[in-house]
Amino acid sequence: MPDPLRLGIAGLGTVGIGVVEIVVRHAELIAARGGRPIEITAVSARNRSQDRGADLSGFAWEDDPVALAQRPDIDVFVELMGGSEGAARAATEAAIAAGKDVVTANKALLAHHGQRLAEAAEQRGAVIRFEAAVAGGIPVIKTLTEGLAGNQITRVMGVMNGTCNYILTRMEGAGLPYAEVFEEARKLGYLEADPQLDVGGIDAGHKLSLLAAIAFGTRVSFSDVELEGIDRVSIDDIRLAADMGYRIKLLGVAQMTGRGLEQRMSPCLVPANSPLGQLEGGTNMVVLEGDSVGQVVLRGAGAGRGPTASAVMADVIDLARGTRLSTFGRPATSLAAPTHAKAMAPAAHYLRMTLQDKPGALAKIATVLGEAGVSIDRMRQYGHTDASTAPVLIVTHKTTRDAIDHALKGFAATGVMVGEPVALRIERV
């Protein structure tokens, strides 16, 4: 019988316990697939006495995750604590320094420190795998790093925050305003401790930056992700977008352009009948495009015990098999520093505004658009909510965000605008 692969698991929350359960429940299956048994040697968490609903008595306990990471009787440090700094960072660094392989679900840690950690791991001959960090149970890292390794990747897109997709689809389904659904999500326990990580697009932005590094061979560059959250998406926009055949998604897009790497995470309109448009509730979807393969669409649970633990175990079993890949699919020292390109790829845009209902108001808006070089594709004026204002919706032909921003400034000077106009990109999917 070959030697077992010995795990040290730091973090016994939802995902940590999910991993313990799989290791115990599928011991035989995993040993058969990995070619050797997989055992948990030791675990660590903040509170030893907490009842976690799993029998942990057979594992050594460490109060300090750094001590766990350095134990001579573990081969793989499984980091499931989360957070870009503090214990997670210290313990991961300690594990690498001790020559251990690392499996982590920590997108924030890798988004902020991935390059340095990857270089350190490669120097020590250690491996970092992070399937669980991006889109939960969806095997997107494996697909991109291995399955599509023969492609030049042209674009990566994704709905990678289930909480935001839950909020947006629930708003639409129940006709509820953002604030009410946000509260509902909080009560259901869907939101991160800092909800801005979800609704501000930060969590999804972390994930996008990791995918971009693999896809384009660039150093992880989270600070260059243009971030816009969903907190300003109104039920009016959701309804009107639907009326024009679209749905609003918090969509991440990364693509390499002639000017450099574009990475943006923002609310976008997508066709309602596209795979992304049909994505409901807390589910995630990642769309990968390669020059040879065309488009690959992956859909699945982006969070939760089973799906995230499934992804962790895929990495662990790969290590048991002896699969040793570079963190971002090529040696970390060969990753290029990306040139950040402001998101400029032209796209159709959705514009919603309320105008004073008086002669010439619409003409002024049309003139501003014309002067900004923005061409109108479709336009609707809706029934008046009061006698003096008119809600107007415009879908433009392809144009740049600069041209849209120019038009928005021009709108303000017309004197016919009531309140702030809304401008959202319509992504070609």
Ligand code: HSE
């Ligand atoms: N909070 C995330 C989500 C899960 O809602 O998708 C962890 O990344």
